Amino acid sequence: EADIYQTPRYLVIGTGKKITLECSQTMGHDKMYWYQQDPGMELHLIHYSYGVNSTEKGDLSSESTVSRIRTEHFPLTLESARPSHTSQYLCASSGISGSGTGELFFGEGSRLTVL
Amino acid sequence: AQSVTQPDIHITVSEGASLELRCNYSYGATPYLFWYVQSPGQGLQLLLKYFSGDTLVQGIKGFEAEFKRSQSSFNLRKPSVHWSDAAEYFCAVGTYNQGGKLIFGQGTELSVKP
Numbered sequence: 001e002a003d004i005y006q007t008p009r010y011l012v013i014g015t016g017k018k019i020t021l022e023c024s025q026t027m028g029h030d031k032m033y034w035y036q037q038d039p040g041m042e043l044h045l046i047h048y049s050y051g052v053n054s055t056e057k058g059d060l061s062s063e064s065t066v067s068r069i070r071t072e073h074f075p076l077t078l079e080s081a082r083p084s085h086t087s088q089y090l091c092a093s094s095g096i097s098g099s100g101t102g103e104l105f106f107g108e109g110s111r112l113t114v115l
Numbered sequence: 116a117q118s119v120t121q122p123d124i125h126i127t128v129s130e131g132a133s134l135e136l137r138c139n140y141s142y143g144a145t146p147y148l149f150w151y152v153q154s155p156g157q158g159l160q161l162l163l164k165y166f167s168g169d170t171l172v173q174g175i176k177g178f179e180a181e182f183k184r185s186q187s188s189f190n191l192r193k194p195s196v197h198w199s200d201a202a203e204y205f206c207a208v209g210t211y212n213q214g215g216k217l218i219f220g221q222g223t224e225l226s227v228k229p
Contacts, residue, residue, distance in 0.1 A: 007157075031215045040124070042221040043159075043205070050214060058216070090158060094215040101147050101209040106158035106218060 003027055006091050006107035013081055014115050021076045021110045024090035031094040032074040033104065036060060036087050043090060049074055081114045088112070117142050119208050121220035129228045135202065136191040136223050138206030148189040149202050149207040150180055158204060165189065176200070201227045 003114045004025040004035030013019060025032065035058075036041040056098040063085070064078050074093075078085055090109045096102035118141045128134055139145055145165050151159040163174025170182040180191045189206060203224050207217040 004158075009156075033215070035219075040221065040224075042119070043219040045216055048214070048216060059218075092159075096215055101211055101213055101215045101217075103161050103164055104159075104215065106151075106159040106160070107124060108156070109155075 004091060004093055004105050004107040006084070006110050008110060009108060010111050012113045012115065015082055017081050019078050019081055021089055021112070023074045023076070023107060024072050025093045025105070026072060027093060027095060027105065028071065029093035029095045029105075030071065031096065033094075034058070034066060034074070034076050035090045035092065036062065037090055037109070038087050045095065047076065060073045081112075083114045086112060086114050116149060117208070117218055119206055119218050119220040121206055123223045125224045125226070127226040127228060130198050131195050134193045134196045134200070134225070135156050135187070136204050136225070138191065140187055140189065140191045140208045142208055142210065144210040147209045148180070148182060149209075150174065150178070150189075150191045151205045151207060153203040153205065154220075156185065161217055162191070196227055198227045198229065
């Protein structure tokens with residue numbers, strides 16, 4: 001059982017609000033990722049981090065930002081939410097070191113609805 | 116460009132019947148291949164993975180998948196489907212030096228008839 005947690009699970013907010021989606025993992029993984037998933041569509045990587053103070057943008061452009069101040073914590077922030085941000089956001093982590101690739105452990109997701 | 120294709124958006128099978136979900140990839144390097152399952156309202160759970168070696172890999176919940184390099188495929192199979200297998204299935208591909216970044220297919224939704 002993977003130990004990666006996301007809060008909130010569901011969030012409905014109005015346009016223009018600032019929101020932060022929290023993601024924490026207790027596995028000590030250096031690598032963490034945020035994927036965006038729309039219904040019936042594939043997951044798209046929007047942010048990733050290879051360790052503390054390391055963040056990069058993913059393949060899908062996103063207006064969100066991320067930070068990695070602690071190994072276990074990788075929050076995603078939207079400064080001003082819009083209806084186009086309505087989606088499910090999945091956080092994941094990997095225990096493979098360096099540039100290697102291994103399986104990703106996923107949280108249960110945060111489903112965001114912007115009215 | 117690197118891509119993953121799952122040709123079947125939705126599949127319905129009867130409980131007890133066999134199952135095969137298709138996955139094709141386009142990748143320049145030797146791929147690392149994964150199958151994940153997602154139940155409604157949940158995150159993704161790894162079913163199985165292929166990095167190297169035996170091209171037939173066994174996973175959890177009775178699933179297996181076969182890597183066929185000549186066909187650029189990594190199809191998922193199960194000999195007898197249970198009602199609890201109803202979920203969304205995602206195929207994903209990565210390479211050894213991409214820092215864990217995976218490319219996902221758009222998923223296949225599996226429904227199971229009693």
